[in-house]
Amino acid sequence: MTQNNPPLTTTNLVLGIDTGGTYTDGVLLEYETRRVLATHKSLTTKRDFSIGIEQVIDGIRIDDPSAIKMVSISTTLATNAIAEGKGKRxxxxxxxxxxxxxxxxxxxxxxxxxxxxxxxxxxxxxxxxxxxxxxxxxxxxxxxxxxxxxxxxxxxxxxxxxxxxxxxxxxxxxxxxxxxxxxxxxxxxxxxxxxxxxxxxxxxxxLAVLQDFVIAVRRAMERRNIIAPLMVVRGDGTLMSDEFAALSPVETIHSGPAASAMGGRFLSGLDDMLVVDVGGTTTDLALVQNGQVTVSEEGATVGSYKTAVKAANLLSIALGGDSHITLNRENELVIGPERVTPLAYLAHEYPYVNAQLRSLSKRSWMNTGQDWLEYWFLLRQPQNDSLLKTNRQKQLVALLQDGPKPLPDILRQLNVFHASQLEAGELFRQEILARAGLTPTDLIHVEGGYTPWDVDAANFALQTFSRVCRSTPDDIRQQVWRLVTETVIRAIVSFLTNKPLPRTPPGQAESLGDWFFTNSLYDLHPQLETRFRLRYPIVGIGAPAEFFLREAARLLHTDLILPEHYQVANAVGAVAGSVMVTEEILVYPRLSGEGLDVVGYYVQASDERLEFEEAEYALAYARTLGKDRALGAAIRSGADNPQVTVEEILDGLDTYRIRAKAMGNPRLAK
CATH class of the missing domain: 3.40.50 (Rossmann fold)
Known part of the structure; x- marks a missing residue:
């Protein structure tokens, strides 16, 4: 998916790339005017991010590679490697x-x-x-x-x-x-x-994970004769050179959502907003105040691991355009958390799936189950037989060589009763196999909001699912969008209040919080009126944003802003940030041998420790040292003419933290 505007006569172009959970987005900007010249989307290849990146670079069709003066990338590589346990030993x-x-x-x-x-x-x-x-x-x-x-x-x-x-x-x-x-x-x-x-x-x-990634990106640039600085987005939305990123890859945690927030701020021109990035897999929330993404001083959390890394204060929920729409064990409609390929896309790639879904839509509900809407298909050929560790896995891959099949057909042909017997978990994790199913993207096709793939297949799938639910397609669509809206608003309220807002479990009396939430959305009580009012506008990011956020903004009594190029704002954010380096110097007391009296002060930097008799001299030295180190590090990290600010923070009795921040625009190639 490519969009090209008329080219400008210029020699200063920058290329921004974001590797998200579902799509890799690219954008070409003219640096001085910040005008978007071209954009491109490609499916993310998690097994090797560089494949999707190369497809984006090719899709943008850069006529003069020498005009590219900087490439900047935001990536979910570190976050995914931690969450999926793919880091090194x-x-x-x-x-x-x-x-x-x-x-x-x-x-x-x-x-x-x-x-x-x-x-x-x-x-x-x-x-x-x-x-x-x-x-x-x-x-x-x-x-x-x-x-x-x-x-x-x-x-x-x-x-x-x-x-x-x-x-x-x-x-x-x-x-x-x-x-x-x-x-x-x-x-x-x-x-x-x-x-x-x-x-x-x-x-x-x-270390090795991100170093391999940087090497792959560099090679992709070299193959296309792009000779320019390579920058990587930190988790707080600022930029660092690829050399710094390779040494401190943990600082790229939450890089992708931070880039989305920066892109939303850049494209909207607003200083205060709630940025909501709706992707294929997740929806990410970030708050921008006074033109800056709010940062969590407590340290970023990934999975169950709490770190000391400063990153954007954000909330990510498992809801996106490709979230799987199913019924749970209680026959309640649920969306996600699993991400699947939309059936409209699958039928577009494999036309016979359309005929199968058409036939399925004509069956009676007694002969139809939701499993018939779950297709498994071969995403790529295993590179070697060692990836197929059991006979069942080999049989499954061999069966899918002919194309996608619905799950009941797979179970029948392999003579098993349950999907767990297929031992396919590792094959999905390695992206050898993938699933397809009914998603919000399919509903958007049905409604005509976004129709690049097979609209008829999406209609057949919705008709079948509504029959399984003993409902109508219109009712199912309304239920899905209502659930999407409630999930988004619940996430926004929890994020901004920093308080959980769980749903009341079935069979229990409705909590006051749940009652307030429902009444604020639907005005159900005959005497009491309650409401939420969001004081900031919502800036929507990502292709499904309009469909996911329109009703949520109305119920929160705020504006929904979809700036131009909002579909690829995360890639814009990858080049919109500044280079920033923070250097912290600690000043704390040196005690007497008995530990009762202060006899001097230590100045502790990362690699040196000096003693001073008076706090005044220790603090003065720490300020100078912090400023010099931050300035040097910013220049080495790719900043052009960085400016330094120094902050003195009381960090306990007679203990100080000197924080020097050096910030500047990224330095472009000559």
Missing amino acids: VALFLLGYDPDLVSAFKMEHRFATPHFYYFAGGHDLYGQEKEPLDLPAILQKTSEIQNQVDAIAVSGYFSPLNPEHENRAREAISRICSLPVVLGHQLSTRLGSIERATTAALNASL
Whole structure:
């Protein structure tokens, strides 16, 4: 899907690419005017993101590659790798951590790796050594596990206040093995020991993953003669060079939703808004205030892992254009959370599916079940037989060589009673097989709102599903859109209030919160009127946004804004951000031997620690050091003429955090 505007006579073009859960979007902009020249959408290939990226670059049809002065990418690669357990194997060395305390509070599962080991060492709240570092034990464990893992992460207790033990451990490990070593204090100056250890382990697990991704993108650029800086979107919407991203891949957590928020702000021209990005798989919410995406200071959470990484404050729900519409065990209509291929698209690719759905729509409800609307199909050929580990998997792949089949046919031909007997889970995860089913995208085809694929097939599928539900197609459409609207509004209220708004379980008395929610939407009470009113407009992002958000905006008594090119705003956001680097320096007291008197102050940077007699001199040095380091790092990360601001934060009794931020526009190729 490509859109091209008349070309401009210019030499400064930038290419933005977003790899989402369903689509990879690309946009070509003229940098000075920020005019969108061309856009393209391609299906995301999760098994190899670079395939979808190359298809987008080809689809945009760049006439003069030398005019591209920057390429910037937002990616869900890190988030997906963590959520799906596809990161590399990591050993986590914990220096000075109390194993009994960690066990008592059941925090072991938060370390993001099962291979964690405790060693003597670490420091206290004032940067003093708790106990000597046990280097012999560290070296022995390294020798034991170096062939069983791909990287080592080291996190010392209170290492932001004194990283000496982490640094010594890295030096010792590097002398006897060649594995990459990640240090916790280099990723976060926050004192939360569990979050810092988790962040170090996740970063180590993602090193090879993101480095391979960057190499693949670079090769795609080289094959098309694009010689330009490559930038990657951070989780807070700012940009960093590909070299920085390869060293700190954990900072790309939530990169995609952050780019969407930046794109919404850029295209709408508004400073205050609620950005709602409706994709094929998820709907993401982000708040923009005073022109900036709000950032969570508590650290981003991915799956069950809480990190120390600053990222956009957002909420993601499993609702999108390709969410599967089904009946649950209680015969209630549900949407998602699973994402499937729309039947309209499947029939467009395989015309015989249209005939099958037509025949299915004429059956009586007694001879029809919703399983007949679930098709399985071969997405790609297995690269080698080792991916097919059981005879059942081999039989299934062989059966689907002829094309998509409805699930009941598959069960019958393979002589099994239930889908679980097909042992297909890993084949879906590896994107060898895929599912198709009824989705909101199919309903949009039926309604004529978006019709690139087989409208008749979508109609036949809806007729069949309505017969299964003993209802009419119109009633089913109304139920689906009502459920979509309620789900979106419930998510918005929960996100903005930071309070859960769960539905009352069946059989229980309706809670006051649930009553207020329902009455605010449908005005049911004869005496009491309640309502929600959103003070900011909703800026819709993503192709299905108009259909998912129109009624939600009306019920929230606010405006829905769909700016030009809102369908690819996430790719616009990939090039709309600024380069920003933050450097934090800690200043804290040095105590007397008895620990009773303050006899000086430490200035602790990531790789140096200095002593001063007076707080005034320590703070002055920290400000200068932070400013210089932030400026240098921003320039190395690709900023053009960055400006630096310095903030002094009281971080406890006689303890200060000096935060220097350097920000500038990305530097373009000459």
